[in-house]
Amino acid sequence: MTMFDLEPVARQSTAELIADRLRIAIMRGALAPGAQLGETDLAAKFDVSRGPVREAMQRLVSEGLLHSIRHRGIFVIELTMDDIEDVYFARAAIERGALCRILDGRREATHAALGPAVEMMLAAADRGDAAGVSDADQPYHEVLVQSSASPRLVRAARTLLIETRMCLGALQTTYEDVHEQVAEHAALRDAIGSGPGEIAYRLLADHMEDAVARLRVQRASVSGTSA
Incomplete structure (x- = not known):
C-alpha cells in the first residue's frame, strides 16, 4: 500500500x-x-x-x-399526542425490522452488546436516578438497531429516539418504579439471547404500546383532562 x-x-x-x-x-x-x-x-x-x-x-x-x-x-418542535403515537408507531416498525435481522444470526452478539446499557439502567434505578435510567434507555435502543447492521435503520431511528426522550419532558420517566422499566429491557435482552423469536417480537411490541399508554396518561394528568 x-x-x-x-x-x-x-x-x-x-x-x-x-x-x-x-x-x-x-x-x-x-x-x-x-x-x-x-x-x-x-x-x-x-x-x-x-x-x-x-x-x-x-x-x-x-x-x-x-x-x-x-x-x-x-x-x-412541540410534540402532540398524535405526534407521540406516530413516533412510537415508526419506532415499532424500525425496531421490529432490526429484530428480524438480529434473530437471523446476530442473537449472541446483540445480547452481549445490550448488556452494558441494562447494567447502566439497573445502577441508575438502584440509586433512584430516573433521569439516569432514561439516559441508558436511549443507548439500549440505539444498540438494538445498530445490531441489525443496517445503516438506513440506524439513520431512521436516530431522530425518533431523540423525539422519544422529548416526549418525557421534565418528568424524565413514566414509571413509578423505574426497576420495572429496567425489567422490561432485561426481559427483551434475554429473549433476544436465547428465547423464542415470537416472544422477543411480543415483548418489543408490548414495550412500545405500553410506552404510548403511559405517556397518554401522563399528558392527561398534566393537562387535567381525562385519559
Whole structure:
C-alpha cells in the first residue's frame, strides 16, 4: 500500500458538531419545545460565525427536530399526542425490522452488546436516578438497531429516539418504579439471547404500546383532562 492508497480520516465539520450539541440540548430539554433559536445568539455561544450555525439548524429542520415559520424564525418542535403515537408507531416498525435481522444470526452478539446499557439502567434505578435510567434507555435502543447492521435503520431511528426522550419532558420517566422499566429491557435482552423469536417480537411490541399508554396518561394528568 502506498501513501496514495490511504483514505483521509473523516472529521466532523463545525456544522456537524453544532448540530450534535443542539440535538443533545433538545433531547435533554435544555432547548424546550417551542423555544426559538437565533443564529446570532447561537453563533456567539459557540464562538463561531453564523454560517455553520445556519447549516446546523437547517440539518435539524430536515430531521424534523426544528421547524421554520416564515417571517418568524426557527423553533424546537412541540410534540402532540398524535405526534407521540406516530413516533412510537415508526419506532415499532424500525425496531421490529432490526429484530428480524438480529434473530437471523446476530442473537449472541446483540445480547452481549445490550448488556452494558441494562447494567447502566439497573445502577441508575438502584440509586433512584430516573433521569439516569432514561439516559441508558436511549443507548439500549440505539444498540438494538445498530445490531441489525443496517445503516438506513440506524439513520431512521436516530431522530425518533431523540423525539422519544422529548416526549418525557421534565418528568424524565413514566414509571413509578423505574426497576420495572429496567425489567422490561432485561426481559427483551434475554429473549433476544436465547428465547423464542415470537416472544422477543411480543415483548418489543408490548414495550412500545405500553410506552404510548403511559405517556397518554401522563399528558392527561398534566393537562387535567381525562385519559
